[in-house]
Structure formats: structure tokens, C-alpha cells
Amino acid sequence: MVDIQKILIEAQEQLKNINSSEELSSFYQLYLGKSGKVTDLMKLMKEIPNEEKKNFGLAVNNLKQSISTAIEEKEKYFIKKKIEDSINNTKQVDLTIPSCKKLKGSLHPITIVQQKVIDIFLSMGFTVEDGNEIETEYNNFEAVNVPKNHPARDMQDTFYLDNGQVLKTHTSAAQNRIMKKYGAPLKAIFPGRCFRNEELDASHENTFFQIEGMMIDKNVSISNLIYFMKKMLTQVFGKEIDVRLRPGFFPFVEPGFELDISCPYCNGKGCRVCKHGGWIELCPCGMIHPNVLKMGGIDPDEYQGFAFGLGFSRLAMMTYDITEIRLLNSGNITALSQAKVK
Numbered sequence: 535m536v537d538i539q540k541i542l543i544e545a546q547e548q549l550k551n552i553n554s555s556e557e558l559s560s561f562y563q564l565y566l567g568k569s570g571k572v573t574d575l576m577k578l579m580k581e582i583p584n585e586e587k588k589n590f591g592l593a594v595n596n597l598k599q600s601i602s603t604a605i606e607e608k609e610k611y612f613i614k615k616k617i618e619d620s621i622n623n624t625k626q627v628d629l630t631i632p633s634c635k636k637l638k639g640s641l642h643p644i645t646i647v648q649q650k651v652i653d654i655f656l657s658m659g660f661t662v663e664d665g666n667e668i669e670t671e672y673n674n675f676e677a678v679n680v681p682k683n684h685p686a687r688d689m690q691d692t693f694y695l696d697n698g699q700v701l702k703t704h705t706s707a708a709q710n711r712i713m714k715k716y717g718a719p720l721k722a723i724f725p726g727r728c729f730r731n732e733e734l735d736a737s738h739e740n741t742f743f744q745i746e747g748m749m750i751d752k753n754v755s756i757s758n759l760i761y762f763m764k765k766m767l768t769q770v771f772g773k774e775i776d777v778r779l780r781p782g783f784f785p786f787v788e789p790g791f792e793l794d795i796s797c798p799y800c801n802g803k804g805c806r807v808c809k810h811g812g813w814i815e816l817c818p819c820g821m822i823h824p825n826v827l828k829m830g831g832i833d834p835d836e837y838q839g840f841a842f843g844l845g846f847s848r849l850a851m852m853t854y855d856i857t858e859i860r861l862l863n864s865g866n867i868t869a870l871s872q873a874k875v876k
């Protein structure tokens with residue numbers, strides 16, 4: 535007679551030593567598979583005398599049931615263990631670590647101020663022109679009335695390229711080309727990056743920005759210059775700005791001026807920004823020299839014009855209270871991204 539109880543005990547003993555799913559499936563085959571021990575017992579059924587069949591059948595079924603349940607439980611245990619192991623082996627996520635902030639780009643202070651000034655001049659009927667950063671010596675100097683060996687060249691020491699061209703020292707370098715392109719009358723502004731061989735300090739950079747403006751027409755006078763400058767600066771600063779002209783020498787204008795504005799921070803009372811004088815020197819300008827008009831193909835007896843060269847880096851510094859010009863070219867995103875469109 536087969537000892538069913540013994541098979542069960544044997545199976546339970548074996549099961550205790552099973553440590554992996556693979557071993558468990560061999561165990562399954564051993565008992566419940568096609569020619570497993572329990573399956574074989576079931577096959578024996580035919581040979582069992584009738585009166586014992588019922589008990590035998592019940593006992594084999596119970597055995598099958600017990601082994602199946604034990605296998606299922608072990609299987610569940612393995613699955614649970616697998617999940618737990620993978621949790622324990624994964625690097626823990628520390629939810630208290632600050633997340634990596636996505637840095638948003640922002641407009642450079644120079645760009646913001648430039649767009650603002652461009653908008654203002656566009657609304658006054660000026661066109662916006664481009665200038666080259668690498669210029670011919672002719673355009674940068676001769677065409678604006680600074681002949682070779684003229685002492686005024688010393689004011690704008692620059693970088694010469696091997697081919698004799700220069701990095702433009704001022705936006706005025708585009709005057710001649712624009713005059714030749716459009717002839718008179720014309721109203722144009724031309725912003726651009728300029729370069730000079732400077733001793734660097736908090737207010738001097740070798741690379742800086744200007745915006746040049748030029749208006750040429752019949753009967754243009756200093757009054758027009760004052761009108762446009764006042765109008766533009768009032769809009770830039772968002773408050774009424776007074777301007778005053780002092781004589782200033784630039785070979786390409788006659789008469790030439792330094793334009794000062796009433797300090798927009800203290801309204802002329804005197805503060806740190808205007809060094810307590812109430813005025814800030816902002817923009818060289820003047821009436822375009824007849825020689826310059828002539829070189830641009832414009833008859834100075836018929837047309838006159840004014841020109842100005844607004845220091846853009848300076849304007850951006852004033853607008854955003856930046857005290858160090860070198861910051862503008864520094865690529866220091868933390869500092870530069872603080873400038874907001876006003």
C-alpha cells in the first residue's frame with residue numbers, strides 16, 4: 535500500500551529547502567507534472583479495489599491540494615521577495631533634495647534697451663540700418679573727416695587686421711555707406727557693437743554698444759536735433775527729460791556737442807548717479823560736417839543733417855543700475871537676467 539502521508543511529509547521537507555522559482559518549478563514537475571509522484575498515484579486509481587477507491591481518491595486529492603497550495607504560497611513568497619529586493623537595491627530617492635531648476639533664457643540688458651530705442655525711432659519715421667563690425671579704414675575714419683595722421687585718430691585707438699581693415703570704433707563708420715545707399719533726405723538709426731583699444735576699468739570696455747542716428751533733409755537745424763533727442767530720451771526714461779548742449783569736438787560734426795540730460799533719478803537735484811551735478815553726459819552729437827555729406831554724395835549747400843552717437847552700454851547701465859561695464863560682456867547669467875523689460 536502507498537503511504538500518502540509519507541509523500542506529503544517528504545514533499546513538505548523538500549519544499550523547505552527550495553530557494554528559487556527555478557527550483558520550485560522542478561519541484562512542481564516532480565509531484566504534479568505529467569509523470570510526477572501525485573499524477574502517478576492518480577493513475578493507480580484503476581488498480582485500487584472498489585471498496586478502497588473512495589478513501590484512496592480522497593487522500594490523493596488532499597495530497598494534491600496540499601502540495602498545490604504549498605507551491606502557490608512559495609511562489610507568492612518569491613514574487614514578494616523579488617519586489618522587496620529590487621526596492622532595497624535601488625538607490626533611494628531623497629525627496630528633500632532641491633530639484634534642478636530649468637534656467638530660462640532672458641534678454642540681455644543691451645538688447646532690451648536697444649529694442650526700446652529702436653521702437654521709439656521707428657515711431658518717428660526713422661529706418662533701422664545695420665553696420666559692419668569689421669570696417670574699412672576709409673569708412674571708420676576718412677569718410678567721417680578723420681584723415682590719416684589726424685590727431686583725432688588717437689581718441690579712438692582700435693584693432694587693425696592684417697588686411698588693413700579695422701574693428702569699427704564707432705557706429706559713425708556706417709554713415710558714409712548709408713548716405714550713398716539712400717541719398718538725401720534720410721532718417722536712419724544704426725545700432726551696433728564697437729571696439730576700442732581701451733585701458734579697462736569699471737566704465738571702459740574694449741567692446742561696447744552704440745546707437746547712431748542721422749537725419750538729413752533741407753533746413754535741418756540744431757532745433758531738430760534737440761527736439762528728437764528730448765522726445766526720444768523722455769520716452770526711454772518714461773519721464774520728462776531736459777537736455778543741454780555743451781560744445782564738443784568731433785571731426786565729423788560742425789558744430790559738435792556733448793548732450794547732457796537732466797538726471798532722471800533725482801530730477802536734477804543732485805545724486806550719486808549724476809555725481810551731484812544734476813546733469814549726466816549722455817550723447818555726443820552735432821550737425822554733420824559738410825565734408826562728410828560731400829563724401830557721402832550729398833550736396834551740403836542743399837542739405838543739412840544732424841547725427842548723434844548714443845552710448846548704449848552706458849544707457850543700459852543707467853537703466854538697470856549696473857555700476858560695472860564689464861558685467862555686460864561677462865556672460866554672468868545670474869546678474870544679466872535680472873534686467874526686465876520696463
Ligand code: PHE
Nearest residue numbers: 704706784818819841842843
Ligand atoms: N562717433 C562718436 C564717438 O563714438 C560719437 C558721435 C556720433 C559724435 C555722431 C557726434 C555725432 O565718439
